[in-house]
Amino acid sequence: MSATLKWMWVLAVALATGCGKGATPLPTRLVPTRMPTIAPSPTSTEPGSADSGWVVAARGIEVRNLAVAGVVPDTAAPIYAVRLDPALVRLRVRYAPDTPQLLRTWVAAHHPLVAINGGFFTADNQATALIVADGEAHGASYAGFGGMLAASADGRVWIQALREEPYDPAVRLDQAIQSFPMLVYPGGVVAEISDNGQRARRTAVAMDRAGRLLIIVCPTSAFSLQALATWLASSDLEIDRALNFDGGSSSGLFVDVGDVRWQIDSFTTLPSVLLIEPRTS
Template sequence: MRLFFLFVVFLVGCTAVTAPVPTPILPAGPTAVVPAASPTPLVPDTGWEAARPGLERRVIRFFDADGRLVEHLYILRFDPALYQFRVGYRPGEPLSLQDWQAETGALAVLNGGFFTEEFTATGLVVVDGQASGASYGAFAGMFAVTAVGPEVRWLGARPHDPNESLQYALQSFPVLVKPGGAAGYAEPDGEPARRAVVGQDGDGRILFILAPRGRFTLTQLSQTLAASDLNLDTAVNLDGGASAGLILTDPPASIPAYTLLPAVILVYGR
């Protein structure tokens, strides 16, 4: 796959092997030996699997030269015709991912953008049509929900218009995939970290992408996403590190965030 060419240094990995059961000693007859369970190899790419109507999931794994798993992308792809999107925001009163889900009853919860030590978003947030904070510039992107539906935008191509009627919005940076599918970030590589991304593909579907093992730099992730077969049109990096996390309630799946979050993206069935 094209994804592997970008990460030759990466690694399908870590197959778990169940330890053999100790040999029991019987009072009579020969010693019985219980064989070890056969290892179940991890596939590099699961392909798209239907999780529920209008929702697919996929796992793409990266291995090192010794075949050890070093990173994976966990991806959810939503059809906006069957799901609605909102933004949750509690400035100064953050919640854990689990509490966000419990409070909102959302089907899925993804962490949002960057925030201050006081748990206030550093970019624009819109909830129920009410805006707070200041918009970022051309270096950033925005997840927006209008009367038409959800969109992932690059503010360099489409700056925020304060007169636009937004139902929900959340800004973050940098833009990893620019409109049309080109890699959007090529700065000198910084530190690798856990990553969270919101994207939109060429068919208008919304993708949540998590890289939870902390092996991608932003430049590596930008190049990987642009070169993939995900058909991404635009993708925006969300807050990473301890903030990166996702909850899906049905079917259940969880990638934990290790800090409280003031802003999240919420998904509900229609």
């Protein structure tokens, strides 16, 4: 098939399955993570219990875990959220298609404060879109769809909807991950997503109206993409814009800040991850 048709097929499969390499459809029932989620006091709330509220884990880093009712009948879906002040932390993208690793292995090697999985990738672990790691660009940008989480060398962090603001190679990026779809467009507008209602584990990044970066993970197969988009826009997280990262077996979240230890591992190896590190300058 042509290169264009091949990429369209790859993207369609990735979106439908909510995961990268070796993807298979996930069941619609709630599926727990394979590793324990540990959140010592004051954030020791177990999945499905009451909202912990925002808890300061360190300067510039807040955490919150809560349960969302009504997504799956008779069950509350757990959500784990991290809120970051971009002026006080640094984003770091790691990309190693030749040596993909489970999220916990990435964490053990680099010791970040926070870590999540990156965007979609092919069966041979190549990113399906642009990735910028420490100023070095890999892959080609999505055109007309999807979004990009990006950071400049001076520490500015943003999410842009590529449909409305296409990637400009003249803009120097320090770190970036492109993924799809946009869940919430700038101004808090809920995206209309044709996702057939399939539920999967989910990872998303967002910017709130105060300019803070949010990392949001649901470690059970509770949300369809449309349901997640609708919940994000209607929640009290004050979301201005949000972007879906790879989900399903790729989803994961590690937090090691202050007294907080969250460990939600990916089910598959990952060629790319987003790490949050202390800002040193």
